[in-house]
Amino acid sequence: MINDHEIKNLFPLFERKLLEEIESNAEIIEYEEGEDLIKSGQNIKSTMLIKKGLVKIYREDEDGNEIFMYHLEPGQACALSILCAVQHKTSEIKATAVKPTEVYAIPVHLVEQWMKEYKSWYQFILSTYRSRFEELLNTIDAIAFKNMDERLVMYLKKHSEISNNKTITVTHAQIAAELTTSREVVSRLLKKLAERGLIKVNRQNIEIINLD
Amino acid sequence: MINDHEIKNLFPLFERKLLEEIESNAEIIEYEEGEDLIKSGQNIKSTMLIKKGLVKIYREDEDGNEIFMYHLEPGQACALSILCAVQHKTSEIKATAVKPTEVYAIPVHLVEQWMKEYKSWYQFILSTYRSRFEELLNTIDAIAFKNMDERLVMYLKKHSEISNNKTITVTHAQIAAELTTSREVVSRLLKKLAERGLIKVNRQNIEIINLD
DNA sequence: CACTAACTGTGACATATATCACCATATTTT
DNA sequence: AAAATATGGTGATATATGTCACAGTTAGTG
Structure with a gap:
């Protein structure tokens, strides 16, 4: 396994064993350009790691207004999908593929389990939270002050x-x-x-x- | 130690041993009403757990404009202070005590170390990120759509x-x-x-x- | 090729918010 | 008590953005 090394390049900091776990447990899902990975109000049961392509994340309100928040590139994870999945809550978030996109879908229970088992996974999740947090703050700056x-x-x-x-x-x-x-x-x-x-x-x- | 049980009530989910660690390692800092816990642009070297009082968190821009984002109550932590401390970065955030406030200041290296040692600590940090994330999304909703x-x-x-x-x-x-x-x-x-x-x-x- | 749908340009006007000027009170300081 | 300071009220006006109406232009389709 892990013969093509593609996943290794995407997540260079992950331990070999974690990479193998991902390969054997993650479902690979493909999305066409323009397709939604997450629709507003939808229940999320897995966390997505971007394998290929490009994803845009939007916040939506009840009236269908949307505001662009940030991009997700290969090697990144959707913080919101972790957040929502773990809390078993829906969130008014839309994620749209802007290029043909492939993701690793990781079942929630493994996200939690790996946190304890793999140091590199826990660091990855935390750094995901951190960087998305920063993106949100930048979004707030823009709409509040610019x-x-x-x-x-x-x-x-x-x-x-x-x-x-x-x-x-x-x-x-x-x-x-x-x-x-x-x-x-x-x-x-x-x-x-x-x-x-x-x-x-x-x-x-x-x-x-x-x-x- | 841990005789007054105050800390136990604040953080009911923490293991006894973790509570003892906090008591022996955290510095207790007091702030008067109106005093800033964090000033914009300041370097943060520890994470704050609110012990008493009430704190408001603001985002600021270069021109001194500020926007209120959310409150922190006793038993909560400042996600931004974790974020900034761990990354050794400054952040344009202001935290102001709106009541006389006491906090436990936890040195960064312990924040990281406890993540591995105490399950309840790691869950606390994650849930802090999650709830602050939600607050930021609400802030974005308000200023973008209302x-x-x-x-x-x-x-x-x-x-x-x-x-x-x-x-x-x-x-x-x-x-x-x-x-x-x-x-x-x-x-x-x-x-x-x-x-x-x-x-x-x-x-x-x-x-x-x-x-x- | 004609037709339609999608995209873009633009004037006129509506609305929300920002700014300015100034006054009226209330509270604190001297 | 007088003076200084903080707070609140209000009209006039400026500006940015939102809305409407409609026309022109391009790309795709039958």
Whole structure:
């Protein structure tokens, strides 16, 4: 087992034995681009480790408004799925695959059990909590203290960085939904950025010239 | 040792041995009403368990704006202080005692060590992360999806509940700072609530009639 | 190729909140 | 008691964002 070493590269800090446990106990689930890993209000019974692809995490309210919180990349775990799974509670969270994605789904009881058995697992879970905590604080900063133009620039930077691409493929309406504003506002702010020569706005995508 | 049993009541789930460890290793620090346990940008070298009193946690930005996030009561721990301490990072967090407060300050290395040695400690730390996570999500909901009038009502309810008192002693300016708005806005919204008979506005305090 | 749906641009207007100016009271200090 | 300070009330106005209406443009489909 563990012949392809893929999992070893994803989680370099895990003990060999833990990697084997994952391989033999985790179910691998595949999601298409645009498919939801977690829907708002759904009961979660396992924790997801991202194997491949890219996932975006949103908070949703009752009226269907959503706000983008952060990305999950290969080698990361969904803190919310741990949180919800362990507490057996639903949470108003949405996780959407933005690329074709594969995850290791770990049953809750193993998440708990491994905490005691594997030091590297417990460190991984804690560091997951820590980093997601930081992301949430950044989200709060943005919506509490920043104007929409600043938040838009942050959005563009972040998405360019994470997809490793100067060109972001997204519609104005999508950006608006994720920043909880309206399409018109996004279009106008994008236009202003374009007028200042910082970006180039095309149909379905935005090219970043210089946002530093 | 552990003769007064105070600590046992605060942390009923901790093993006897862990309680003894806390008693012999934790420094007890007292704070006056209004004093800061953590100032923004400060380096944190220990984790705080609340022994007595009441603490409010704020997020601050560079310009001195602050937003209230949540309360800490006796028997709870500051998740941020764990997070920051372990990572040896500063964080733009403010923790202020709103009543005379006493805390157990636990050196970081013990926080880490006890995680391995005491099951109840590790469960406590995890549940601290979980509950603070939920609080942050609620904060995000409020500022992303709610108008100021709704947020004001939430603020009043929460503060009444946590102080177990229908009358909240606070100035309009204070509320404004914690909700990141202006005093005038708070005064006007309070007036509207008073006109609807839901609260009574006095100088320095607000009496809740019925906000359900 | 025509038709439809999705995406984008833009003016006009509505609304919530922020800011300013100033006054009125209440409380504390001298 | 007088003065200084903290707190609260209110109108006028500014600004950012939200909403509506509608038109133009592109991509995909039959």
